[in-house]
Amino acid sequence: MRDLHASQIKVAVEAVKARKEVNEVYFVACGGSQAVLMAGQYMFDKESSIPSHVYTANEFVYDTPKRLNENSVVISCSHSGNTPETVEATKLARSKGALTICLSNLEGSPLWEAAEYPVHYDWGKEVSDSDKNKGILYGLLFSLLSVLAPDAKWDVCLKELEKLTDLSAQAKAQYDAQAKAWAKRNKREKTIYTIGSGINYGEVYSTAMCWFMEMQWINSGCIHSGEYFHGPFEVTDYDVPFMLVKSIGHTRHLDERVENFAKKFTEDLLVLDQKDLDLSTVADEAKPYVAAILTGVVIRHFVEAIAFERGHSLDVRRYMWQMQY
């Protein structure tokens, strides 16, 4: 991680440490950024005794949780730093006395100015993965947890993030042929469902909402592995495509149950099993977290492959940024 980023995280964490009480952590953003932050809610929920929540920013603004106050920490995120709802939510949180931290690719953006403790992340092909949005978010989370739920493992996890660039390249190479074959086969599909659980739910959420619906105009819906058998599985048929993330974390059983059923009734089940990732150089404590980030990298590789096969650039939008809405 770059010194700039490390020092911005340090300032934010010191400020949290200086608060007498932290009663609640809110993760607030929209779309893909909200999906990224879901990992934070998961981590606080399972690793700390501090309640945490995820909100789409405008619900937070128009129907604010009653408990929001000076003992709250609010973490918001917007790539451009310009998402109006997220800026507004951050201003609102700050006006209520909450400690506000934001993540953004753009220093000096409205979100950057709205939050008390802004943290920058890099973007692009030539930068280190530990300095991109997820690397920075996880770095912030591990650092916050080391203060709010102290454990030696957070320092270990933090160091492992430095391996993300190499591990990402390796994961892409590993899945390259499979991604191309899957893309060829699925390029005319009108609907592709995504399924996952635990810390990976955010990844499958953004795959459905952003990768498929927004950037490919492919119909999609995101199904929690624990919910599949309580409704959604009835749409399963031999020609219905599913993308399932199979966790190495505690919810693996849920994903495996979906796999065992779905593989019998559809010929188009893609299973991205985190067990197949080479995590031999990663400390055990960090494995589920590193795997979650790498799964995002692998999914992106599949999405880029299908975008190519469909001749539908990931940069094309018909409404977003094209008009007022």
Next chain:
Amino acid sequence: MRDLHASQIKVAVEAVKARKEVNEVYFVACGGSQAVLMAGQYMFDKESSIPSHVYTANEFVYDTPKRLNENSVVISCSHSGNTPETVEATKLARSKGALTICLSNLEGSPLWEAAEYPVHYDWGKEVSDSDKNKGILYGLLFSLLSVLAPDAKWDVCLKELEKLTDLSAQAKAQYDAQAKAWAKRNKREKTIYTIGSGINYGEVYSTAMCWFMEMQWINSGCIHSGEYFHGPFEVTDYDVPFMLVKSIGHTRHLDERVENFAKKFTEDLLVLDQKDLDLSTVADEAKPYVAAILTGVVIRHFVEAIAFERGHSLDVRRYMWQMQY
């Protein structure tokens, strides 16, 4: 509400009152039952200072929130009382010392035995709507809130539930012709999206997951109104069907923004505006809650109409209850 139900709620609420501390409320169930409980999480979030969370039951079992303890209240729900994940989650919560309340249609079921404070609800055509699952849940919630977030309005809200049977019949009659026309028009659609926000999110979630996917084998996905513009709206096209619930609550602006955009780009937008419901006999404090329940009734009427047009009974399942999974 029947005396039996009122007294079961009373016993549960007295037990909550007797706890020294209540630090957290967990709502735990699967599928349609989880969707029903989402209203509870919404209410606690917006009306009390007690944090609350919704879980699909198996995630709660396999990846239990760290904070679950004797100061937690866990509310679970299963119609049959036989959903194994929900039974297991309730047992786990109880073993951790949490106060467990369950809702079920079946007295003596495994869930009924697992929870310390079981509450029964009725089901079927001839029973009062205030005694069905949502009437009983809201009755429980209002009663819990009157203890945990005291306000005179909870008693008012509780009384208004008695009007549900009449109001439901009225709402069905009001929407009958529109439901039939919508069903005729949409009977060959392969995909129908649902959109909503605030307290209504649970309704649009169960409409997608249970009504459409499970009971009609229609592809669907549930979109939060606040998320529509951050990805999903790019699938909007003249022939893409959406069902939007427009709230009378604080998030109305979010729904309206979706409506204003979507009506320009699809010819198949169904808007169920809660403002159109006749709530003139309902106390102001209770209106958003009663509207949320009535919206479920109205949606069911639309779903019954499309099931008829498609010749696809709502009772047909190809996997559920047909095999081991």
